Amino acid sequence: MVNSFDPARAALLDPADRELLRRRDASMGAAYRLFYERPVHFVRGEGAFLYDADGADYLDAYNNVPVVGHSNPRVQKAVSDQLGAVNTHTRYLAGGVVDYAERLTALFPEPLNQAIFACTGSEAVDLALRIARMSTGRAGIIVTRHAYHGTTTLAAQISPSLGPNNLIPPEVALVDAPDSVRDAPGEAAALLAARIDAAVEELGSRGIAPAAIVVDSILSSDGLQSHPVGILGTVAERARAHGALYIADEVQPGFGRTGSTWWGFERHTVVPDLAVLGKPMGNGIPISAVVGSQELFEQFGRKVRYFNTFGGSAVSIAAATAVLDELESRELLPHSEELGGELLSAIQTMTRDEPGVAEVRGAGLFLAVEFVDRSGLPDAVRAAEVVNAMREKRILISASGTYDNVLKIRPPLVFPRASSSRLLEGLEASILQSRPGAGWV
Secondary structure, three states: OOOOOHHHHHHHOHHHHHHHHHHHHHHHHHOOOOOOOOOEEEEEEOOOHHHHOOOOOEEOOOOOOOOEEEOOOOHHHHHHHHHOOHHHHHHOOOOOHEEEHHHHHHOOOOOOOOEEEOOOOHHHHHHHHHHHHHHHHEEEEEEEEOOOOOOOHHHHOOHHHOOOOOOOOOOOEOOOOOOOOOOOOOOOHHHHHHHHHHHHHHHHHHHOOOOEEEEOOOOOHHOOOOOOOOHHHHHHHHHHHOOEEEEEEEOOOOOOOOOOOOOHHHHHHOOOEEEOOOOHHHHHOOOOOEEOOHHHHHHHHHHHHOOOOOOOOHHHHHHHHHHHHHHHHHHHHHHHHHHHHHHHHHHHHHHOOOOOOOEEEEEEOOOEEEEEEEOOOEEEEHHHHHHHHHHOOOOEEEEEOOOEEEEEOOOOOOOOOOHHHHHHHHHHHHHHOOOOOOOOO
């Protein structure tokens, strides 16, 4: 995992955290990972800040789950009030879940007018794949080569970024994502169309027809490929030409993350057949959804009984409703667009003459800085150095991408404009600190 802690470096931790790490490893096992060369022990959060056990504040420019801020008062009250009233599942009539479903689907273009609720993005992806396979009578799935879509068995099978030991079955074909650094200018759409067609042929050679193409609407794990705008139209067009559904994974780009539109696919003026939502939907309370058309959901519902004990529970719906209230009342989508644009421009200016910065890109409050070495090859080492230098300055970011060489800057949407200078100054200093030695250029 990129930006992961090496247990062999446990001596870097203070005695209390070293003992906590020992207990964690003993009780939770090796599957769990920690961020940073020196992991951080947080005890509370507020807004865009997290606080460690010593009371030091960290500027959170990474976590998109608390989209309306850590310890958001409106979300806290909504959850507490609902817990004090009733918390049941969707097999009983309840007004709250219907109110929320109506409100959520009203944010989508037609024909996406119904929602099915689950608990996690992984569950929602899993359900979307089942719907696609049931609808088309096919099994094949096409995803990008470094995609991450979740951790259930089905979702992990379409998540090659989980690593070489993660099984990708014959029903799944991989395509290279658009790459604004390496693809020829102006050819992204044609290249992607050809790659999708080749993937369909690859599946066909195994006797498999495609049921769906699943794409994260900002290609987060493929290095945050925010441009060219309109490229998802190619995905939709080729999917439908081959009789497959286009599934938009909005778990990371959704809920205003990419700017003035609610959903990442809207930037590309395209409408998917299914959209998958998760992470920020409940601001930390587990809730997710698949949004689709009445036609698709009726086909599925007639054939399959779907029930999720906690999906759409009263408490999770209360949290999700409070999140929408915050996003709308605080005008956080325009804030994402405006502040994100300011930060993008500032980082581009800051790095214009910086050796090894191949590109700065992004949309809304989802920004990326890509590093290459003197040969123009991806520089994952420098990206990790910057991430850890930022951590030492108490600013949280991470890295991502096919080659682990792309900074991932993704703060809560309540990120205050007043904190921009701290983020930018810390980033500039960290990039300079990681600068290659004399003679690099």
